[in-house]
Structures are given as structure tokens and as C-alpha cells.
Amino acid sequence: xxxxxxxxxxxxxxxxxxxxxxxxxxxxxxxxxxxxxxxxxxxxxxxxxxxxxxxxxxxxxxxxxxxxxxxxxxxxxxxxxxxxxxxxxxxxxxxxxxxxxxxxxxxxxxxxxxxxxxxxxxxxxxxxxxxxxxxxxxxxxxxxxxxxxxxxxxxxxxxxxxxxxxxxxxxxxxxxxxxxxxxxxxxxxxxxxxxxxxxxxxxxxxxxxxxxxxxxxxxxxxxxxxxxxxxxxxxxxxxxxxxxxxxxxxxxxxxxxxxxxxxxxxxxxxxxxxxxxxxxxxxxxxxxxxxxxxxxxxxxxxxxxxxxxxxxxxxxxxxxxxxxxxxxxxxxxxxxxxxxxxxxxxx
Amino acid sequence: xxxxxxxxxxxxxxxxxxxxxxxxxxxxxxxxxxxxxxxxxxxxxxxxxxxxxxxxxxxxxxxxxxxxxxxxxxxxxxxxxxxxxxxxxxxxxxxxxxxxxxxxxxxxxxxxxxxxxxxxxxxxxxxxxxxxxxxxxxxxxxxxxxxxxxxxxxxxxxxxxxxxxxxxxxxxxxxxxxxxxxxxxxxxxxxxxxxxxxxxxxxxxxxxxxxxxxxxxxxxxxxxxxxxxxxxxxxxxxxxxxxxxxxxxxxxxxxxxxx
Numbered sequence: 001x002x003x004x005x006x007x008x009x010x011x012x013x014x015x016x017x018x019x020x021x022x023x024x025x026x027x028x029x030x031x032x033x034x035x036x037x038x039x040x041x042x043x044x045x046x047x048x049x050x051x052x053x054x055x056x057x058x059x060x061x062x063x064x065x066x067x068x069x070x071x072x073x074x075x076x077x078x079x080x081x082x083x084x085x086x087x088x089x090x091x092x093x094x095x096x097x098x099x100x101x102x103x104x105x106x107x108x109x110x111x112x113x114x115x116x117x118x119x120x121x122x123x124x125x126x127x128x129x130x131x132x133x134x135x136x137x138x139x140x141x142x143x144x145x146x147x148x149x150x151x152x153x154x155x156x157x158x159x160x161x162x163x164x165x166x167x168x169x170x171x172x173x174x175x176x177x178x179x180x181x182x183x184x185x186x187x188x189x190x191x192x193x194x195x196x197x198x199x200x201x202x203x204x205x206x207x208x209x210x211x212x213x214x215x216x217x218x219x220x221x222x223x224x225x226x227x228x229x230x231x232x233x234x235x236x237x238x239x240x241x242x243x244x245x246x247x248x249x250x251x252x253x254x255x256x257x258x259x260x261x262x263x264x265x266x267x268x269x270x271x272x273x274x275x276x277x278x279x280x281x282x283x284x285x286x287x288x289x290x291x292x293x294x295x296x297x298x299x300x301x302x303x304x305x306x307x308x309x310x311x312x313x314x315x316x317x318x319x320x321x322x323x324x325x326x327x328x329x330x331x332x333x334x335x336x337x338x339x340x341x342x343x344x345x346x347x
Numbered sequence: 348x349x350x351x352x353x354x355x356x357x358x359x360x361x362x363x364x365x366x367x368x369x370x371x372x373x374x375x376x377x378x379x380x381x382x383x384x385x386x387x388x389x390x391x392x393x394x395x396x397x398x399x400x401x402x403x404x405x406x407x408x409x410x411x412x413x414x415x416x417x418x419x420x421x422x423x424x425x426x427x428x429x430x431x432x433x434x435x436x437x438x439x440x441x442x443x444x445x446x447x448x449x450x451x452x453x454x455x456x457x458x459x460x461x462x463x464x465x466x467x468x469x470x471x472x473x474x475x476x477x478x479x480x481x482x483x484x485x486x487x488x489x490x491x492x493x494x495x496x497x498x499x500x501x502x503x504x505x506x507x508x509x510x511x512x513x514x515x516x517x518x519x520x521x522x523x524x525x526x527x528x529x530x531x532x533x534x535x536x537x538x539x540x541x542x543x544x545x546x547x548x549x550x551x552x553x554x555x556x557x558x559x560x561x562x563x564x565x566x567x568x569x570x571x572x573x574x575x576x577x578x579x580x581x582x583x584x585x586x587x588x589x590x591x592x593x594x595x596x597x598x599x600x601x602x603x604x605x606x
Contacts, residue, residue, distance in 0.1 A: 091434065153361075225450045232447065233434050238399045240499065241423030241451040286437040 008283050010290025017297035021073070024301055028069045028308040029061055033316040036061065068201035072307040072321075073300035074209045075198065075266050076276075078216055078258040080299025083273025084280070084291050085220050085251050088227035090157050093281070097259045097273040100252060101141035101164045104171035106263035109137020111175045111190050115182050127200055130193065131264040138260035141167050146252055155248050157234075196267035196322025198307050205265050212261045216254055217296060223247055224288035231286070269322045271329030272299050278336055350375050350410060350541045351396065351510055357404035358395050364403070365391045366565045375507035378532060378542040380556030380573075382549065384586060388565040389545045393512050396543060397428050410508055423451035427496040429513040433488065441475045441483070441491050442467075448498035462501045469531055470494040471524070485519040493528070500540075507539025514545050529555050549603040553577060554595070561585060577601045 029041045040053035044061040053061075082097040090099065098104065113133030117126070145167050149160035179187055226247045229237040237244050262269070280294045303321070306328060310321040349372040356369040365388045373379055381389050394400035396407060398414040407414045409426060427448070435444065442463060449459045467473045470490050475483065480491060493516065500509040513532075517525045532542055532555060546552045552559060552573070559576040561569040563585045569576045582590045582603070589606040 091436070093437065225447075228439075228443075228447050229450050231435055231437050231439075232444075233430065235394075235399060236428075236430055236433065238419070239397055239423065239426075239428040239430075239496075240447070241418075241420035243419060281437075285443070286439055287443055 007285050010284045010287070010294060013280070013284050013294045014290065014297060017294060017301060020301060021297065021304075024304050025069050025073065028072075028304050029065045031308050032060070032065060032311045034060060067203050067206045068198055068307065069304055071201040071206050071209055071265065072198050072303045074206065074213045075262045075269065076272055076299035076301070076303025076306075077296040078209070078213050078262050078299075079269060079272040079303070080276035081216055081220055081292060081296040082255040082258050083299075084277035084288070084295040085223070085227065085255055086273070087277055088231060088288055089248060089251050090161060091231055091233075092161075093278065094274070095161075097255055098168070098268075099161060099164045100256065101145040101167040101171070102138040102256050102259045103263055103268050104168035104175075105141020106134040106138035106260060107194055107268060108171040108175045108178075109140075110134040110193055110264075110267075111178045111182075112137070114186050114189050114193070115178045131205075134264040135260045137171075138263055139256055141171060142252065142256035142260075146249075154245050157248070160252075192320065193267050194322075195320030196269040196325075197310070197318065197320045198266050198303075199318060200265065209261055209265055212258055216258045217293075219254055220251070221289075221292045223251060224292055227288040267320070267322060269303070270326040271333065272303060272325055275329045275333050275336075276302060278333070282336070348411060349373055350508060351543075352408045352411075353396070353405070354408075355405040356392075356395060356402050356407065358391060358400060358402045360391060360394065360400040364565065366395065366402075366562075368405075369395075369562070369567050371560060371567075371570055373510070373541045373543065375539045375541055376536045377558065378536050378544065378556050380552040380559045381543060381545045381562065382547070382552060382559060383562040383568075387562045389562065390514060391565075392562065393428065393514055393543065393545065396510075397426060397512060398422055409510070420451045423499065425500060425508060426510040426512070427499040429493055429496045429511070429516055431514045431518065433492055435480060438479045438481050441472060441478050441480055444480045444491055445472075445494045445498050448495040451499065459498075462498050465503065466494045466497045466501055469497065471527055486521055486524055489516070489519045490524065497535075502538075505539055506535060507541075509539070510541045510543070511535070512543045515547065516544065517546065517548065517551060525551065549577060553600045553602065554598065573601050577603060 026038065026041060030036045030038050036057055039051040040057050041061055043050040043053050044058040045066070079097060086097050086099060087093055087095045110130050110133050113130045117129055145160060145163045146155070148163035149155050179190060182190065226237065226242050229240045229242050230244060230247065234244050276299045277291060277295045280291055280298055284290050284294060303325070306324040307321050310319045310324045313319050351373040353369055353371055356366055357364065358366040369392060371379070381392065383389055391400060395402055398407065398417065409417060409422065414422070445463055445466060446459060449462065452459070467476065470493050472490050472494050475487055475491065480488065483491065496511065500506070500511065502509065516528060520528060529551065536542055544555065556573060558571060559569070559573050560567065561576060561581065568585055569581060577592060579590060579592055582588050591604045591606050593602040593604055595602050
């Protein structure tokens with residue numbers, strides 16, 4: 001007789017992950033092109049009496065690394081939370097937030113801005129412009145996908161999946177057309193942007209991302225029971241008194257907003273949204289009440305660590321963090337795929 | 348007072364008309380069996396009764412109140428539907444699946460756990476405790492789903508304001524569990540639960556139902572006691588099949604034997 005593997009109580013995992021955030025964040029603050037002692041990091045942040053860091057160290061910690069570590073945490077949390085919600089909504093453990101077209105739309109938006117606006121504008125302004133273009137492109141793509149999947153009989157998640165794939169392919173082709181026309185400089189900018197990086201962190205950007213993260217973290221967990229019910233099937237969820245069309249609409253809007261902002265600020269960061277909910281499900285089971293918060297926290301942790309590796313691996317050069325998450329994520333994911341029957345996954 | 352009433356129901360959920368003039372009342376504790384050829388509109392009828400498919404004409408009332416006036420959640424506290432098969436492919440435990448049935452309820456966690464224990468005992472799923480739903484056999488899954496829908500509308504003593512709809516519930520069950528299901532439904536009907544069940548097996552239908560509704564091509568062909576409805580003429584007209592109608596030697600209900 002097969003029995004359930006030993007699962008962790010969800011509360012323990014949530015608590016453990018929350019407790020791990022602080023030391024991980026501090027570790028990430030101390031690592032980088034210039035290695036700082038933990039004493040100096042703490043002194044620069046909260047405990048001025050602890051040691052006497054140089055002015056430069058204080059600057060590095062407060063102005064460069066702190067917004068960056070926090071942005072990594074926020075982006076990781078949004079991506080993982082969105083991934084968990086999408087996997088529930090699509091009843092598919094292999095779903096990813098990018099499935100609804102948001103990532104491809106954002107990439108196209110960014111590429112259009114880079115090619116059309118060119119490289120003549122000042123750097124900070126250019127960055128804002130690219131982010132705006134990415135955000136607009138991402139949202140536009142999702143609106144098209146959602147419209148295509150919606151008929152008078154409701155919104156079909158299967159059609160949404162197919163429409164997402166179609167729009168992703170179309171945006172990819174249009175992006176390719178632009179890249180074909182672009183100069184070498186632009187091409188390099190586009191491809192670097194696509195790899196994903198958190199090096200553009202500033203407090204303004206952090207503020208925006210934190211606001212969106214807060215919105216998602218306070219709204220998406222309210223759908224925990226609805227997502228559990230929808231995994232049984234859509235008519236089953238309706239028989240349980242759930243307005244499935246409303247759930248789909250709100251979740252798609254929230255995820256599009258969240259992922260749109262993430263892609264706009266940090267480029268495309270692969271596999272966080274896919275792998276993190278998987279890992280969490282392995283530890284505590286698929287019930288969304290624990291899965292959603294635990295995924296958000298684990299996503300934050302993972303991206304802080306991946307960003308730290310991206311800064312230190314080839315220091316002083318930086319490896320785009322999207323490459324790190326894919327290199328870490330893919331082997332891990334393959335192991336999960338090969339063991340999926342051991343934890344009762346059937347697809 | 349009837350717990351459910353359908354008055355001249357017409358419905359066309361996918362564009363073309365599928366139901367024409369369905370008309371019946373359901374009393375507390377009554378078990379209504381629905382039979383008919385494939386494509387007769389049985390599943391559409393259940394969806395209309397469940398309030399998730401719209402009618403083009405006529406009205407379904409639950410506890411004398413039009414279905415449209417019930418909020419989805421209040422409706423779900425009184426009316427549950429057991430689907431033919433469920434697609435759940437995520438590794439929830441048996442208990443987690445059954446507790447999803449408590450989503451529309453507003454009881455405490457403690458009350459939910461009491462209900463969980465009671466419905467697991469009633470559906471013979473206590474032995475499946477702690478197992479993963481995805482690793483169960485088809486029949487075990489069906490019993491867990493039954494436990495889930497019972498948890499949704501469960502009341503320990505009086506269920507006279509609750510309705511349970513079942514779509515071919517015996518398909519995946521072995522003989523023992525078919526008989527257990529029949530016994531359980533009869534026991535629940537004694538507690539006041541009103542039941543509508545579609546079944547292809549007329550002998551199960553005759554053993555279980557108080558009344559039988561036969562539909563074909565979306566039209567109501569017959570409604571009445573099993574003895575009055577299950578006749579040779581009906582099988583010739585509706586199913587184009589020759590049958591012998593006999594009587595169960597000990598229980599006295601009609602038996603249908605193919606000729």
C-alpha cells in the first residue's frame with residue numbers, strides 16, 4: 001500500500017523560510033565585487049557603534065546592495081507566487097506565469113523601445129522608457145490572450161493556454177524581426193535585457209515593485225480555497241459555490257500586473273515561477289493555503305541567492321541572474337520530473 | 348413543501364435546445380431516478396437543477412425560492428453534485444480532498460473535522476486515511492468524491508432541506524460498494540435528503556428510486572413509480588429494445604431482463 005511521504009506542516013515551512021530571509025539577506029549584502037565584513041554591513045545599516053566602516057562601504061551597502069537585495073527578494077516573491085497561482089488556475093503543474101503571454105509581450109515591448117527610441121537618450125531615462133515599454137507590452141499581450149479565451153460561455157483555461165502559446169510565438173517572431181533590423185549595439189542591449197538582471201535597482205524601482213508585491217501578497221492568498229476547488233474541475237468548483245469566471249479574471253489581472261512589473265524591472269528571469277511552487281508542493285503538499293505564502297517566501301530566498309551568485313561568480317563582471325536561475329533550476333527540475341510519481345503527481 | 352421544483356423547463360446551454368418542458372417536484376427524502384438513452388439530456392438536466400446552466404424558459408426553485416435568487420455559496424450549502432469523474436491530478440491527501448467540500452460552509456475547523464470523520468465512516472473511506480488521492484483506484488476515488496459532496500451538505504440528523512445530485516455514481520464501483528452506496532443513499536433519504544440520480548442500470552434504479560423520470564430527446568417521456576414507468580412498452584418506445592419485466596423475488600421492485 002502506497003502511503004503519503006512525510007510532509008512538513010505548512011506553518012513550519014512558512015516560519016522557517018521567513019526566519020531564513022534575514023540572514024540570507026545579510027549574507028547577500030556582504031558579498032559582491034568588494035567583500036565586506038558582516039560587522040561593517042550591520043554597522044552601515046542599523047548598528048553604527050558596531051564597527052567603523054569606511055564611507056565607501058556604507059555607500060555600497062546602503063545605496064547599491066540594499067535596494068538590489070530587496071528588489072531581488074520582491075521580484076522572486078512575485079514570480080513564485082504568480083507561478084503557484086497559474087499552476088492552480090491551469091490545473092497544470094508545468095504552467096508558468098509566462099504562459100499567459102506576459103513575458104513575451106514584455107520582451108517585445110522592450111525591444112520596440114530599444115530599437116525605436118535608440119540609444120541616444122540618457123541612461124536613467126532610457127531604462128525607465130524600456131521598463132514602461134515592457135510593462136505595456138506585457139499587459140497588452142495578456143489582454144489579447146484573455147479576450148481570445150473568453151466567449152459568452154465563460155473563459156476557457158485550455159484556450160487561454162493555447163492563445164498564450166500563439167501570442168508568445170507571434171511576439172517572438174516580431175521581436176526577431178526587430179532584432180534582424182537592429183544595430184549590433186541594440187542587439188546586445190536587447191539580449192542582455194532578456195537574460196534578466198537586477199543591476200538597475202534603485203529605491204524608486206524598489207518602491208514600485210514592493211507596492212505590487214504587497215498587492216499580490218494580500219490578494220492572491222484569498223483565492224487559496226477557490227484554487228483548491230478549481231483543481232477538482234471547473235464545474236465542481238461552481239457546484240461548490242465559486243464564481244470561477246471572476247476568480248480567473250482577477251487572478252489573470254493580478255499575475256499580469258505582477259509579472260509585468262517584474263519583467264519590466266528585471267528582464268525575464270527563468271524558472272523561479274515554475275520550480276519554486278513545485279519544490280514547495282514536494283515539501284508540504286499542494287493545498288494552496290500553505291503553498292501560496294511558502295512559495296512567495298521561497299522565491300524571495302532563491303532570487304536573493306541567485307543574484308548573489310550572479311554578482312560574485314565572475315566578479316567584477318556580473319552574470320545575468322536569469323542565466324543563474326536557469327542553470328540552477330533546470331537540473332533540479334529534471335530531477336523533480338523523474339521523481340514525480342513518488343509524490344503522487346500524475347501529469 | 349417540496350425541496351426542489353422544476354416548472355416547464357427549457358434549456359439550451361450550448362445554443363441548440365436540449366431540454367423541452369421538464370416538469371417535476373421533489374419532496375424531502377425522495378429519491379428520483381433519471382433514465383434515458385445517451386444524449387437524452389440527463390447531464391444537462393442535472394446542470395440546470397444545480398443552477399449552473401441557464402434555462403431559456405421556466406424556473407427551477409430550491410426551497411420555494413427561484414434558483415437565481417440564491418447566492419452561489421448559499422446554494423452550495425444546500426445542493427451538492429457528484430460528478431461522473433474528477434480530473435484532480437495534484438497529490439492532495441484523501442482528507443484534503445474531502446475537506447474541499449467544506450469550502451462553502453461557515454463552520455469552525457473543529458466542526459469540519461467532525462464532519463470529516465462522519466462522512467468518511469459513512470462512505471467507507473476511513474481506511475484510505477492519509478493516502479494520496481492520485482494513487483487511489485477509480486472506485487476509491489469515486490468514494491472519496493462522494494465523501495466530499497456529502498461533507499458539503501452534511502447534517503448529522505436532519506437533511507430535509509438538502510439536495511444531492513449524482514451522475515452515474517455506480518460506474519466505477521464494485522458490487523460491494525454499489526450495494527453500500529445504495530444503502531447509504533437510502534439511509535440519507537430517511538434523514539430527509541432529497542436525491543436525484545442518473546443511472547443506466549435499471550435494476551439498480553428500481554432498487555433505489557422512489558420515482559423514475561424518463562427523458563428522451565430532451566422531452567419528459569414518463570414520470571412515476573418504478574412499477575408504473577418501467578414497462579415493456581417504454582423500453583420498446585424509448586430504447587427500441589425488447590425486455591422482460593419481472594419482480595424481485597424478495598424486495599418486490601421491478602426487474603428488467605433483456606429478452
